[in-house]
Amino acid sequence: QQQVKQSPQSLIVQKGGISIINCAYENTAFDYFPWYQQFPGKGPALLIAIRPDVSEKKEGRFTISFNKSAKQFSLHIMDSQPGDSATYFCALARGGYNKLIFGAGTRLAVHP
């Protein structure tokens, strides 16, 4: 059973534009929501994460928006750059967790 649905599957953005990737989940017991960035041939790396006690978290050009009532969270990349071209995964877990559940991934291409 898919516990997190990520969209879109792929995304093309022009340099300087805003990239938006969305994830929706079903189980309200989750309380940790990270985003990972993966470059080709490499392992994913933690980009930014949020807990449900806040609705937004910003780190540089990357922002997570969290809507607890709608059970949705999204990643916004402001001023997208070609170097941001990668695959992005949302994930979720419960407190004190032993495992993360990942979304299917979004392949982002930022064109110059």
Added chain:
Amino acid sequence: SQTIHQWPATLVQPVGSPLSLECTVEGTSNPNLYWYRQAAGRGLQLLFYSVGIGQISSEVPQNLSASRPQDRQFILSSKKLLLSDSGFYLCAWRGTGDGYTFGSGTRLTVV
């Protein structure tokens, strides 16, 4: 500082051959360790995780097995590889913090 080592980086194996992928972590003790598989263009599928020596939890019934003979060593094995075992295998660890740290992965092609 903590580091994770995973090898080999690439591997081509014939169908029916055995498999052993090794992952070791340095700079931490008693980490949670994980094996994920990523098929081409797909998401991350959790295969096994371990919270301590000799403790293995399997997430997906399959042709693979895992072992944790030492605190910072996690091994993924198969007795007989199938074509469907091809993929990108990732080891990860989690310490006391929230985030996972992934290794650089092994690209396995079964021919």
